Amino acid sequence: MEKIIMLLPLGVPIVGTLLIADKKIIKDEYVTKFVSIVLFANFLLVLTSLFGNPLLQLHVLGVNDFLDVYFKIDQMTRVFALMASILWILTAFYAFEYMKHEQRTRQFYTFFTLTLAVILGVAYSGNLFTLYAYYELLTLCTLPLVIHTGTEEALSSGKKYMIYSFAGASLVILGMMILYSITGTMTFMPRGIFNDLSNYDQDLIRFSYIAMFLGFGVKAALVPFHSWLPNAMVAPTPVSALLHAVAVVKSGVFSLIRITYFVFGASVIKAVNVTQYLIPFVVITVVMGSLLALHQDHLKKRLAYSTISQLGYILLGILMLNPNGLVGAILHMINHAVIKITLFFSVGAISHMTHKKYIHQISGLGKKMPITFICFTIASVSLVGIPPTNGFVSKWFLGVGALNADNLFYIFILLLSAFFTAGYLFPISVTAFFVNGKQNAKQQNAKAHEIVVEASLEKEAIETSDHSEQMDHTGASIASETLDPSPFMLVPIVILTVIIVGLGIFPNVVINFLGGVIADAF
């Protein structure tokens, strides 16, 4: 029974997926309801298996030491699994509204639910082999989501995503082979699997770590393997939000934390002196992401580049190899997830309601979509790292970690990037709230007005195309004061914003929870 309870969270979404995929079992109108039931049920199952179950490790299928499907629950699992399940539910509710106008929703929900199972698998993995298997599955499950729209652009982005991911995976395999050849085990252990360093060839350890770091780094958008991420923006917003905030990039980060602290161990990595080769990559990632974000006029692209930079923060925290740095990294993993998902949801709400995707189009929109933009602004403030928001807390720990590592340069990089972050996020809020829409969008408004008149006159003549929808929305913007999306979309955004501020004012909740991870890692 205990075994079943432990494995249920990994199985239930798959069963759910199979049911959703069949039109005969779940009718079209029940899909969303069923998805929400599955997700809620699974959340409860995750909670029971994480906290209410005495069984914490399980060999499911052990062929030999290498081919061993092994699940294990420790504090790091809890952090990641909880984060994923909670954000999944919020995203689902957002998607219910957002996907109404999209095609092939059934396909979307199928893979959406399936991906949750895979992500939880990543979290539950107890050794490198299982982690790797789930990691590869993740690429395959998310691909249909990325190319969901089916346009030429989406397909080519999907191709790019595949090539990058598999190239990274091959590097991971390389690292795994070397690691297995020198240690003979790949189980995650607190403080790493190396007992006595002198027994091993240090060059091989170094080599293996670099290969795995770069390999997992592909999913964590490490420069120069980052360019799939901005391209994957063609996906529908809930997908981009998930890709960016939780699913893909964070699984890369999670894997990196696993190999660094639970396979190699901080002391070994310090001893073989390997971080010096990786830090340049990370530093470039941090600065480059935020700098390129400054150049983007497309809202989602700007957020995408921002993700690259913020992931750099997390990687930097991981490579600091001290408790504060790790706390900072994990905190930022969580906080960035919450913040970025809020930002994406807001941007999605904007494009959903007004079909505006570029910054120059949104002037004055803040007055029409006040709640959306207030949430966007709070999330921006948090991402810059201004207290009292959660972004500051993680930045604080990263900074203290940098000082513990005796490196002022890291802090300089963090703060420089924070300045750029302010530079690319605040103008969005300022344009939306304070720039008078009339000057910039005089013509647009005039057009919109014409359209409204026309629309009211010949309402029946206009066919239900995308174009007419746009007209309806602009019409609505003038007719009714507020353009904020319906509660299904708005409530997740508001909840996330509350979390952002709440975790900023009372960060100790999470920090105490992370104590267990730190105890394992050091």
Next chain:
Amino acid sequence: MNTLVYILILPLLGAFIGYYIGRKNEMKRDLFNVVFTAVELLLVITLFPAIKDQAIEYMVPNIMGTGLHLKVDMLRYAMLFISALAWFLTTMYSTQYLIKKKNRNRYYFFFMLTYAMTMGVFMSENIINLFTFFEGMSLTSYALVIHDEDKYSHEAGKSYLAMAIAGGLVMLFGIFLAFDYTGTLDIGDMGKIMPTLGDIRYVIALLVMFGFMIKASVFPLHTWLPKAYTAAPTPSSALLSGILLKTGLFGIIIVLVELMNFDIAIALLLYCLGIINIFLGGILAIMQRNVKRIIAYSSMSQTGFMLMGIGLVGILGKEGGLALSATILYMINHAFFKILLFMGTGIIYMILGELSINKISGFGRKKYKLGIFFLIGVLGLCAFPGFNGFVSKTLLHEAILEAHHSTHHIFFTVTEYLFILGGGLTVAYMLKLFVAIFVENNPEFYGQYNEQVHKRALVPMGILAALILCIGLFPNAILEPLINYAEYIGFEPILHVKVYSSESILYSMISLLIGILIYQLIIRRKLYVKHETGGAYFNPSLGWFNIETDLFDPILKILYKLFSIVFSLIDNWLLFTAKLLADGFKRISDVDIVTSINREVKWVPKEASLMIKGINAKAEDLKNIDPKMKMEEALELEMFKEQSSKLKELIVRGHFKMTSISNSIFLFGIVVVFCFLFVYVIGN
């Protein structure tokens, strides 16, 4: 719960409640805001007995991880008091000023938020709390600066926000260092360890002060000030100058006194920067034509005096009690008269919508109430005996003399003269302003508009004018607690404090004389052009070297361009190399396929190879046909052509399949090999 927490939370609540009320009824909201700020002021006043002889502290655990640590001593109380008073008066004033403006609800919301943040800045004992409130204040006041939403205010706002955030981040850098070296976040505890550190303490102090110096508009970080003050609605300008500027100075005092334990090097730096500020601000103020700009630069110049005072505290060390109380008093006084002057200016702007002194000259004739209040503000600012500015300036002058006595260094004699000359500059630009508005004749204005000056705007001015006179006439009432405070925090007792003496009045008169001379000789002669119909001031400083547009902007732009180029190269290099490789392979395979049409190709699909055979045979046949073709043969030729095109299509398809697979394999292999090589080379 504690009074301190209430003081902090009330304005925060007020912001939201006010916003909510304001959505329904603006009149009620205005009333609510006035009452609310009055309650807050009362709360602050009732706090006085508790902190009279001691400091009180309060700790709310768990907030922001480190807990919210509040502390109020006399310095902080003085700041709290002027903030509460200033907010109360400006709220009252705003209710009239804003009548014609849009987005009033939003304005009051941020107005109250800024209030809460400012109170937080003045009460924080934990440096992280301080930082939080300081940043929050910068962000919320941004909304006040750009309230008009025109191009000019956005430009000013950009400057303001960019500098505030940059300052905040630099400050955070300093806080990180401070925490790393001292292991604590409480300012008091930090101050015990900081002086024992080596030279790193200067780095920390300068980094932490950087953010405060931006807010205090210390040279060369003052560039945002004239723009922001001019762009903001007048009540906001009054608060920016009266209170927010003081948060910067307050922070500098905290760093010097509480963190650095009167470090002499930092003190001398501040002292010198103060002198630069006095003169730069003063000279630029003399040049300006916009009333708000004159007052803005005047704020910068006055900051210089206060900085000199702060510097003196450090220079005199344990004997600097007088200098400290003089500086705090100066900060209080400056808040009073600067807010009064801004309010006066606001009334003019409200009526005329114009602030250039060339256009509004003579406006104030026959507006006696306004004129008298304004005059009191001017005299306070000019340190005329009997007004509050005189008290603080005299004490500051005493402190300079004291420094001179204890060191006997020529430096202090020189700076004493500069101090008096700086006072002269103040007199000169205020004279320019006052004479232009209230004394000069202008046929356009003959005392009309009087009915537009409401009581709601005049009452706050009256209160401030009364306070200015009170402090000027009975300085000891306010000096006593300040001096007690100085003794309480460890300064040596201050024996003789005599504000009014023949000597001090003499110095004041010298300043006044210098000011009048500057006005007559420079302003009237060099900056004033006479026409037939009158005259106009011009501003020669417009073409001068501008730190922001001529130094900061180009450097930042060049850096930004450079970074962008480098990083977009990095961004694209992997893609570029990949594309290059792919193209190369494609070309190679293309070459292979094109030549192979005529050859026996092994890999083409079976169907195609059969067709190739057929076509080859047909081609042999066709060679033998003579040019004059028959119908059938022509048809055959057509078929042949069709077949060959079909074949080509097939081959192309095959080729495509091949290359897309082979390319990706090649590409993949190359990436792996590169990574291998890279890892290997580095690994060794």
